[in-house]
Amino acid sequence: MDADTGIVRDHLGDTHHGDAVVICPGAEHSILGGKALSGLHRCRLQMMQTAPLDIPLRTALADGDSLRYYPVFDVPARKNLPAPSPATDRWRMQLLCVQRADGGLTIGDTHAYDEPFDVGVAEEAYDELRGRAERILGRTIPKTVTRWAGVYSQQPEPVAAVESRHVLTAGVHLITGLGGRGMTASPAVAEKQPRRS
Ligand SMILES: Cc1cc2nc3c(=O)[nH]c(=O)nc-3n(C[C@H](O)[C@H](O)[C@H](O)COP(=O)(O)OP(=O)(O)OC[C@H]3O[C@@H](n4cnc5c(N)ncnc54)[C@H](O)[C@@H]3O)c2cc1C
Incomplete structure (x- = not known):
């Protein structure tokens, strides 16, 4: 790369x-x-998608396990949460579920930080996620x-900024570390980007 000539x-x-x-x-x-990027962590997640729900x-x-993971829920009352279930503890999981345009359900997720990561995906985690979704929806999915x-790439806690941003040399920027919010937060990160510095 040649920053002077762009x-x-x-x-x-x-x-x-x-x-x-x-x-x-990434x-x-x-x-x-x-x-x-030596100060950043990597996190591996398992997810699934179903056929259309009727x-x-x-x-x-x-x-409720979502309350354990996101900085926005890091309020004093969080310490009063009950101990996590064995599955939550093992997979650092939460249930997230959203319906796609075709009616299918995108369901997640787990969080693994110990590398090297597994190549395969663990069926036990999927069984647990499916069970949680079925209990909340009251029907077989x-x-x-x-x-x-x-x-994804994640910054260590406490997170100082949405993204990890480095100026390598004038006009050359390195940006990553958005964690599980990159799809949502990327427009705001892009907006902060100076054209030249
Ligand atoms: C399973 C899962 C679920 C998620 N769910 C959500 C969600 O619901 N909401 C949300 O906001 N965020 C979610 N995220 C997080 C979001 O996907 C990331 O924060 C976001 O993708 C980060 O964007 P990025 O451009 O920094 O990196 P990436 O999207 O990882 O893109 C980096 C790209 O650079 C390429 N690359 C790297 N090195 C090189 C090289 N040397 N040469 C060429 N190409 C290279 C990589 O192959 C990759 O394509 C999820 C992530 C995962 C893994």
């Missing part, structure tokens, strides 16, 4: 021109030798059509 060459050898270079490597912390689910669902796992 030219960058990607891993496929293609050249791009611009006012600034913004590198967003959970690929080894980029540039790994030094800039009724509309007009709201997104989250069970449709068969699973897709299972997947993904990894």
